[in-house]
Amino acid sequence: MDSLNLKLPIPARIGFIITRGQSCYWRKLKTELSSFDVAAVVSELKQRIIETRIKNIYQTSRSTILLKLHKPNEQLQLLIEAGRRFHLTGYVHEIPSKPPAFCMALRKYLRNGRIREVFQHDFERIAVVKVDTKHGEMMLIAEFFGEGNIILVGSDGRIVQALTYRKMRDRNIVRNEVFVYPPSRGKNPFKLKLEDMEELKNFGETSVVKALTRFLSIGGLYAEEILQRAGVQKATPCKALTKTQIKRVFEALSQILSKISRGTIEPAIIVDAEGEYVDVTPLRLVKYEGLKHVPFESFNEALDEFYSKTTSKQKVAVLSEKLTAEIERQERILESQRKALEKAKQQIERNRRIGDLIYMHMHELQQLMDAMKRGKEHGKTWEEIVSEIQSRKREEKKPEAFFESFDQKQLILNVSVENMSFPLKLRKTVQENAASFYARAKKAEKKLRGIMESMRKTEEAIEKLRRKSADELRETEKVKPLKAVKREWYEKFRWFRSSEGFLVL
Known part of the structure; x- marks a missing residue:
């Protein structure tokens, strides 16, 4: 069966493609603050x-x-x-x-x-x-x-x-222990001086973009932004950086920090060609040039709008993943049941066929079994008996031609009749052996009916899950984030508006 056919994002795959010139690349959707x-x-x-x-x-x-x-x-x-x-x-x-x-x-x-x-x-x-x-x-x-x-x-x-x-x-x-901040992963850019940036050269062959993320612990997005603004290739080895390049990197960083500290930012939500939110930033970034920017008066407002909408979509995606996983689990059960069904059918067919073959060659098989028993009664070893039977088999004499092997411990005679190999218990008669195979076929038939009933229930469960999935996803998609109603200052008092439109407290 096909799994749930709904085109919904899975959380681990939420992201977007950025196209620049001839190249395009995947970027994961923003899920945390830098x-x-x-x-x-x-x-x-x-x-x-x-x-x-x-x-x-x-x-x-x-x-x-x-x-x-x-x-x-x-x-x-x-x-x-x-x-x-x-x-x-x-x-x-x-x-x-x-x-x-x-x-x-x-x-x-x-x-x-x-x-x-x-x-x-x-x-x-x-x-x-x-x-x-x-x-x-x-x-x-x-x-x-x-x-x-x-x-x-x-x-x-x-x-x-x-x-x-x-x-x-x-x-x-831990409760009651003195709180300790985590160790700093990089230098504080606000306290950085130009001469401190010279330490980048100590990273040697490491690319400057990787070194910058470690040196300042700022993440790849802003490390690339700083380098693009500075006109420095991100793959440049640190040891190859010139003083001029290091100065430009420092100036690009300082420019970004200055805008943030002075509050002269340009908060915006980045939107792709399909109108989907892909990122929210306090500044316009070179990386996102070419994509639509929805401006906001404050970064707080931009974050609120971005996360409210993307969180709603992620809820749908998480629900989709959960429901699809359950449907796939049921489908794996169904596939296992199909294999069990096929195996049960084969068992029925094989055991019936063996029972029929035994009855078709009852006289010959009984002769072979009796010959082995007589040999033992006359004091021969099983090895001697088997050797005599194999000798007659080579001469293509029946019933010895049916012989394949013999298990001395279990006293089981393995024969091959009309290209069908099967065991015969020497302690039982031919009729009893045939009856045991028919009994196995009957038992397999009962098992077959049970499997078919289980398959029916599994298929019903899958269809029920499909309907439930479609209904729940539709309902989840309908739930849109609501803006809180802003209460006016006078609403905490008793008030009304006059017929002329004046506010009366």
Whole structure:
């Protein structure tokens, strides 16, 4: 049977093709923030959430929390998804009726707290929100590398709560232990000087694009962007870099950092020819020239729009993968049942055929069996008996011509009749041997009926899964992210509009 015929993306394959000149290449769809993204988000959040009060906290999924923030005449929502994203959101997010333990702990310590600071740690993919609470100044630390984590740290620097606890080689995320940031994987570009860039030459034969990702830990996308802006070929060996090239690389990096730190960014969602979202960036990148850019007023807004839409599509893709995997599993079961069915049919045919052959040559086969028994009664060894039979077989005499071999331990005579080889038990009569083969055929027939019934049930299960898959996927695709309705400042009072259109409180 064919598997589910739905043209839906599978999460591991979500991505897009970039075409530049005569070449084109595949790029995976954005699923996490880069260091530059975190820097741009934090820069904007400093203008939006400082001095806001944390009204409430919700955990919308295993790895996602939503902070409801309040400031005079404005309500904000800050979304943090471990290992993936961090931004203000204007969309409605489904909230579970019963908050998980992690969410309850965050509420206990952070609710009604006031956000005093938000910053990026050392240009790493780590964002820190400092909150002034009744328990003292606490830090909510969000990590966006690997699987990510969300960690609450107390005023004494010790871990109060974490989304995921783990022990690692260089640090532990364990309750009551002092929180330690992960070791820096590269230099902080904001603290970099021109002379520091000379260290790139120490990477020797390594291509400059690879060296730059390690040297600054910035990821391949921005490493290539910096080199393109600097006019340096990414495959250039580091030892071959000239002072002029190194200076241009430094200037290109500084230009990008300056735009982010000053807030003069150009946030946009990158869209392919089919209108599908492929990336979201705080700056216009040379790599994406030629693709459509949908501009936004803020990077937070761009991230919110991008992830809200792509997350919805990924839900469809994950569901598609799950349902297709189950259908394929059932189809493998069906294929196994088909093979068992064919084997049962062959067993029925073979055993019946052997039973028929035994009855057709009953007299000759009985003679052969009796001859062997008489030889043993006269004191001959089995070797002597077999030797005599083989001698007569060479002379093509019957019934010895049917003989193939003899198992002395089991007392089983193996014969070949009309090109069909089968065993005969010497302790039984010819009729009893034939009856045993007919019994096997009957048993195989019963098994055949069971297999056919199982196949029917499996085929019904597959069809049911196909219908369920189509229905669930259609329903999932229908669910579109909804924008939260913005409440006006006066809605907390009793109000109405007069017939002239005036607001009356």
